[in-house]
């Protein structure tokens with residue numbers, strides 16, 4: 001799609017990207033045989049993930065890493081929105097960093113990044129310790145026994161506390177956390193760390209100095225003993241040495257640690273300062289040595305999982321995949337295991353520090369972007385064999401917050417639909433749908449910030465301007481009892497007249513059953529050719545509504561008698577008669593309004609359970625059950641949609657962002673009498 005945002009970027013990029021450079025990469029076999037480590041950075045917003053990712057790239061010699069927070073919306077906010085991917089080389093290993101946003105409404109990126117990473121690094125703000133999104137990150141990694149490590153960042157700050165962070169981790173999560181560092185502070189300055197594996201100090205300003213400060217010695221002894229004890233549990237030889245109090249060399253300890261981390265049992269903790277580039281070299285060493293990729297063979301039949309989609313300003317739509325098995329090669333054809341469709345692998349790009357590079361193939365363990373593929377969805381597995389095993393991603397959170405979108409001008413109307421389709425297809429937690437009752441175009445997402453960013457992006461990239469408002473509630477109408485009515489439509493307008501008479505009986509149907517039309521005419525009171533006219537008239541009247549102009553649902557309508565005129569009757573005359581008869585029958589049948597009811601699962605820390613339940617009661621909610629899960633409780637309830645349209649925002653302020661919830665439409669239900677009158681009056685006013 002051509003648009004001003006993309007073409008301006010294409011021009012900028014073209015300057016630094018020569019054709020020679022391109023062909024070099026296609027010849028070079030850029031990734032062949034090189035060990036790969038994919039590391040995702042996860043954790044709460046503002047803990048310093050993006051700063052750390054950029055510092056690591058700079059450290060490796062990349063001068064101007066532009067891999068992270070590149071979009072206008074990220075620059076404006078100073079927060080990540082999309083997954084950022086950058087890579088560098090250390091000790092012959094290619095390390096690919098997946099930097100994820102820590103905003104709770106952007107959790108989708110974390111769900112995509114963790115499963116394709118060899119190690120997840122949870123970044124903590126050293127002053128704040130465990131925060132809300134730290135908990136979400138832990139659920140995805142440590143709690144599922146995936147290889148995980150922790151980096152306590154911002155140790156340069158005066159109030160940062162490594163001990164506090166360790167205590168918070170142990171307090172919140174059931175993991176075997178083993179510190180590998182102890183920070184060294186002089187006055188309040190962060191000057192070095194004690195490396196517990198090597199049992200020596202590293203000073204940032206004086207590489208020759210190794211002694212352990214005397215005031216730290218007892219803490220170091222205690223943590224080193226703890227480390228040896230925990231690591232020994234993963235290695236029988238070490239256990240023997242530990243029990244017999246033999247000296248354990250650093251390399252044996254490291255080897256034990258690797259097996260402890262790779263099966264998710266041990267979670268090493270590092271500390272440093274991303275902004276001041278302190279103690280982050282050690283992290284790179286750990287990425288190389290601690291995150292073992294499983295024994296994947298490059299010559300097995302290829303399988304790769306698509307974990308991310310992006311609209312690249314220069315290369316167009318890219319599908320990011322991690323090769324799980326075998327080698328993904330340009331020019332081959334794979335199966336999309338979800339749809340069964342064949343997918344031609346045309347352009348493959350791997351990641352340098354600052355730009356994507358064309359490559360002929362990528363071996364198992366590698367992360368690659370596939371160009372020129374339009375129809376791939378996030379989460380699909382591509383494989384050479386159509387019956388290969390797929391690698392499913394965890395379930396994404398479902399959108400819970402909606403706004404109606406309205407184009408600002410005629411030119412926005414024209415551009416909107418293609419732009420919406422292209423942008424929303426890259427995100428699993430964004431959905432656009434036309435409400436069948438209100439006819440409004442509704443944008444669904446995770447919260448206000450999420451949707452605001454999406455709408456800004458439509459403006460910045462596609463020059464589409466949209467206004468938003470709270471969606472109207474798609475009420476429906478129905479009846480509570482049986483009633484009958486008859487109507488004769490008769491018109492004499494000179495020439496041929498119109499005549500049709502219809503007797504209708506209306507009855508309520510069980511909720512959700514919609515509409516049933518029954519023809520009970522026996523004999524010739526209404527000739528067969530006019531019956532479709534009767535049904536059409538009923539359907540039109542149902543669509544128009546009666547009480548408050550909402551569509552009528554869950555009714556059965558029988559035509560049981562009538563009369564006709566041999567010359568003046570027509571399908572149209574019977575349609576008009578049926579429309580009127582239907583309205584009259586509804587008036588007699590206790591008409592009622594129905595409202596959409598949502599099924600809600602709210603997961604809250606225990607201390608908020610009482611508040612959540614009384615709040616839901618205040619929203620006309622019906623509590624269906626409560627289930628403890630760890631230190632949280634899941635409250636299950638049914639609540640009318642009109643009461644939870646801004647629940648995503650309200651729940652955040654009720655619980656300081658500590659709760660999460662899922663919500664989906666479950667059924668229509670009668671609106672209580674007092675409210676029904678109010679809604680009907682509003683609908684009449686709006687006309």
Ligand SMILES: Nc1nc2c(ncn2[C@@H]2O[C@H](COP(=O)(O)OP(=O)(O)OP(=O)(O)O)[C@@H](O)[C@H]2O)c(=O)[nH]1
Nearest residue numbers: 045046047048049050051079080102154273274275
């Ligand atoms: N003093 C100090 N500040 C830091 C450090 N690391 C990051 N910061 C600052 O903290 C702020 C947030 O850093 P980011 O790297 O954007 O945080 P993030 O985790 O990527 O945040 P999200 O993208 O919102 O999830 C920035 O102003 C950084 O400069 C650190 O080690 N020390």
Ligand SMILES: [Mg+2]
Nearest residue numbers: 049050079080
């Ligand atoms: Mg960030």
